[in-house]
Amino acid sequence: MSQQEDDLRSLAKIMDMLRGISLILVVANIYWFCQSFIGGWRFHSETMKVLGNLNEAGGLFNNPWNAKWWALLLLALSCFGTKGVKNEKIKWVHIWLFLSIGSVLFFLNWWILSLGWTVIYIVTTATGFVCLLLGGVWMSRLLKNNMMDDRFNDENESFQQETRLMENEYSINLPTRFYYKRRWNKGWINVVNPFRASIVLGTPGSGKSYAVVNNFIKQMIEKGYSAYIYDFKSV
Template sequence: MSQQEDDLRSLAKIMDFLRAISIVLVVANLYFFTRVETVDSNEFYMVVDKILNNFNSECGLFANTFNSKLFAMLLLALSCFGTKGVKDEAITWRHIIIVGAVGIVVFLFNSWLLPLGYRYIYIISTILGYIGMLMSGIWISRMLKNNMMDDRFNDENESFMQEIRLLENPYSVNIPTRFYYEKKWHSGWINVVNPFRASIVLGTPGSGKSFAVVNNFLKQQINKGFALYCYDFKFV
């Protein structure tokens, strides 16, 4: 196993650990402010209450509903940076912003339900908001990590602007071209403005040297009244 694979696995474990802590903070928030008991054990809740009260007294983690949720959001955001996955073409930045914004609003600003006695609605809305933020975070990470997937063969970075002007004189040979640049096709020209200097055409057998280049040289030079001696040597 390579060092890079070990590093990736270690990073994935760290991201999972951060997300687990984030979920624990959300669960602790729900229990501390709703006191909904799901385990039939008084000793268990005594220990949990003691731990949560110690956290609250030391750092004010549960002084209000926002503190623990903000820490959970921070850890969730950090954990999403290590997420990998295949980019979904149906997901756009508009979807991500809408889901993320709704998730944040529902997750953070639902404390008004507690004074009204809607504990279970508070729990459900918090969970749904957290899921919305998790989904948007994963989508953002995938979009950022896979922004090159639309250009699998790096065509954009390997393309460049070429000559599009027709530079013609009584001796020139002008070969029309098409090239891809900035996500669209352009028409251009290969301008051999001084064919009296040496010209060489390189390519493998069958690559189209004669069709694309040599034939243009022959036709254009004949049209301009030049005589030509062409020696086409074949290596065997």
């Protein structure tokens, strides 16, 4: 257990590091393309020298999207390695809404730079990044919880059963309850022609008499059957 806890802590640190690098790339993108607005601080020349070296090595700032794509990749990796508690109020529609808004604000705001609206570029980029972060974290939590909801594969082992009541003057109809498509459903076992013989199999004490035989006898009496009942117990 101690080794597992250490592994989880190490994984959490790696995810935090990836998210931190993603945030640094976003900040670097803003700094590079908004120099006219934030370029007057004390260490501007040193910062631009570092960013210039990064740009020469990987072309991160050749256009407004390169650094953002790398930031999105690292952000996605950090989100899918994050554990958390599922929020019942969060649905897929909320996730897709935040991801859509985040993508538009984060990637489709390059034209703002040509107009010189650096403050709006900073706000839209930061807001888009936060929306993508929230959408990614929620998606990760929802996917992980959905995969753990059916540990014993009950969903794939369930199937549609008869839900219609098919009744005639001779039929025996037994009410049932079955699980299908993540909910309990009411159904019927319809013995529409009991004269063709019926057999009930089950281990001793499994409830054959209570669930089936007693209902058969009750409904047969109600419908005016004549019956010969022989209960044989083998030793």
